[in-house]
Amino acid sequence: MSRPAGVLRYGLLPEPLIFERGAPGRTGATCDPTEVGGPAPVDVLPAGLRRDDGLAGLPEVSELDVVRHFTRLSQWNLSAATTLYPLGSCTMKYNPIVNEAIVRSPGFAALHPLLPDAWTQGALELMDRLAGFLRAVSGLPGISLQPAAGAHGELTGLKMVRAYHADRGNPRHRVLIPASAHGTNPASAALCGYTVTEMPANDAGILEVETVRAHLGPDVAAMMITNPNTIGLFERNIQAIAEAVREAGALLYCDGANMNALLGVAKPGDMGADVLQFNLHKTFSTPHGGGGPGAGPVAVSERLEPYLPTPRLVRDASGLRWSEDFPKTIGRVRSFHGNVGMLVRAYGYLRTLGGDGLTDVTAMAVLNANYIRAKLADVLPLAFQTPSLHECVFTDRDLDATGAHTLDLAKRLLDYGFFAPTIYFPLVVPGAIMIEPTETESKQTLDEFIAAVRAIVAEARETPELVKEAPHATFVGRLDETRAARRPVLRWKPPTADPG
Ligand SMILES: Cc1ncc(COP(=O)(O)O)c(C=O)c1O
Numbered sequence: 166m167s168r169p170a171g172v173l174r175y176g177l178l179p180e181p182l183i184f185e186r187g188a189p190g191r192t193g194a195t196c197d198p199t200e201v202g203g204p205a206p207v208d209v210l211p212a213g214l215r216r217d218d219g220l221a222g223l224p225e226v227s228e229l230d231v232v233r234h235f236t237r238l239s240q241w242n243l244s245a246a247t248t249l250y251p252l253g254s255c256t257m258k259y260n261p262i263v264n265e266a267i268v269r270s271p272g273f274a275a276l277h278p279l280l281p282d283a284w285t286q287g288a289l290e291l292m293d294r295l296a297g298f299l300r301a302v303s304g305l306p307g308i309s310l311q312p313a314a315g316a317h318g319e320l321t322g323l324k325m326v327r328a329y330h331a332d333r334g335n336p337r338h339r340v341l342i343p344a345s346a347h348g349t350n351p352a353s354a355a356l357c358g359y360t361v362t363e364m365p366a367n368d369a370g371i372l373e374v375e376t377v378r379a380h381l382g383p384d385v386a387a388m389m390i391t392n393p394n395t396i397g398l399f400e401r402n403i404q405a406i407a408e409a410v411r412e413a414g415a416l417l418y419c420d421g422a423n424m425n426a427l428l429g430v431a432k433p434g435d436m437g438a439d440v441l442q443f444n445l446h447k448t449f450s451t452p453h454g455g456g457g458p459g460a461g462p463v464a465v466s467e468r469l470e471p472y473l474p475t476p477r478l479v480r481d482a483s484g485l486r487w488s489e490d491f492p493k494t495i496g497r498v499r500s501f502h503g504n505v506g507m508l509v510r511a512y513g514y515l516r517t518l519g520g521d522g523l524t525d526v527t528a529m530a531v532l533n534a535n536y537i538r539a540k541l542a543d544v545l546p547l548a549f550q551t552p553s554l555h556e557c558v559f560t561d562r563d564l565d566a567t568g569a570h571t572l573d574l575a576k577r578l579l580d581y582g583f584f585a586p587t588i589y590f591p592l593v594v595p596g597a598i599m600i601e602p603t604e605t606e607s608k609q610t611l612d613e614f615i616a617a618v619r620a621i622v623a624e625a626r627e628t629p630e631l632v633k634e635a636p637h638a639t640f641v642g643r644l645d646e647t648r649a650a651r652r653p654v655l656r657w658k659p660p661t662a663d664p665g
Pocket residue numbers: 254255314315316317347349350391395420422423444459461
């Protein structure tokens with residue numbers, strides 16, 4: 166059995182894995198036998214599919230063993246529930262508990278996706294209303310709630326772009342993407358069969374319409390742009406860019422992952438977007454991280470509506486129902502109706518805040534980021550002087566002489582009890598430190614964070630080793646991150662199993 170490399174710090178004994186706890190025959194809760202009755206599964210399954218080696222190696226533990234084990238593990242981590250989580254571009258805002266209460270109500274939690282429409286009118290109504298809110302926020306008329314994440318929304322959007330052009334006789338073969346874009350943008354374009362042309366920003370971090378024009382041509386299917394961009398700067402040439410894209414017969418894809426900076430203030434539809442994905446798990450406070458379920462609904466202009474995924478919700482005299490009757494659809498992109506639990510939470514968030522509340526979200530998100538920007542700019546150089554919106558990007562330029570770098574600063578922040586910002590992204594900013602506090606943080610927390618960063622910069626100058634060897638106060642010390650990423654050990658095998 167191999168354990169992750171790293172220094173274990175707390176406790177005198179090594180931390181056991183769940184497989185190393187328990188004892189033969191120890192159990193937790195026992196499920197009641199099903200009330201449905203019928204034959205035992207073993208009598209129904211074909212002999213060839215039944216395992217005859219029992220369940221050797223599974224942990225035999227009590228409920229208390231399990232609770233303690235996982236509670237302890239959860240305490241080794243930092244999360245938005247324990248501290249500021251300023252992970253730029255990820256919008257790790259607080260996930261209100263009321264949304265958890267709503268989504269756990271049996272009417273939603275116990276709903277089977279195969280129930281007939283007539284029996285699920287409440288859930289369908291919620292989805293229809295959520296689509297209405299997303300329409301209002303984006304300024305785009307068509308909505309699909311199916312995609313399961315931002316990147317999945319991108320793929321869905323680009324598939325519609327492809328279908329649109331194919332319908333006109335030529336799917337075209339190129340997509341334009343700014344150099345600062347999130348990696349999922351070129352990945353989605355490539356998955357859709359497009360080649361990507363990368364476009365540089367100007368010295369202020371903004372895309373110029375002349376740059377776009379120089380790359381446009383009859384083979385360009387779409388341009389993907391994130392606004393505000395991944396440096397937190399508003400792409401102020403967006404309308405001129407949209408016009409140029411339209412003149413070239415291409416479509417404008419807006420990556421809506423940064424909608425937290427626009428809610429209630431500006432609509433991508435008004436800026437000329439044809440398609441946009443929402444990241445509900447960012448903007449609308451549904452939990453994310455650790456690869457958990459997200460939701461990436463797409464909004465489209467009239468031109469793309471015929472291509473939306475099916476089934477689509479339609480309303481007739483008997484209420485809402487799912488319809489497949491859209492001949493130009495790109496088809497289904499997700500089983501059943503998407504991650505409905507996320508849709509319920511996002512709806513709860515939108516209803517709790519209302520229109521004015523959403524506008525306040527944007528104002529506070531921008532204010533908080535700019536507060537941090539103003540309070541740290543004298544100790545960490547800004548990547549760009551251009552005014553920023555909901556996140557701010559610094560560089561480690563001035564730390565060079567100390568030998569400490571962005572990674573060290575991020576690690577040392579863990580000792581101060583804060584999750585680290587996004588580092589080394591966007592790639593166009595060397596040594597980037599990208600901070601997105603979100604609107605849910607108080608001035609008190611921001612001041613504590615600012616004080617911590619300032620203290621770390623001072624440490625880097627006075628006692629650089631302290632910073633370079635951080636973290637010192639976490640359960641696990643500095644890991645070999647390259648090995649952890651390239652050769653992750655993600656499963657445990659029973660000692661008797663084939664070691665291969
Ligand atoms: C700008 C941007 N676009 C797209 C994505 C992809 O979203 P997801 O992680 O939900 O697939 C992200 C995620 O962080 C992002 O920041």
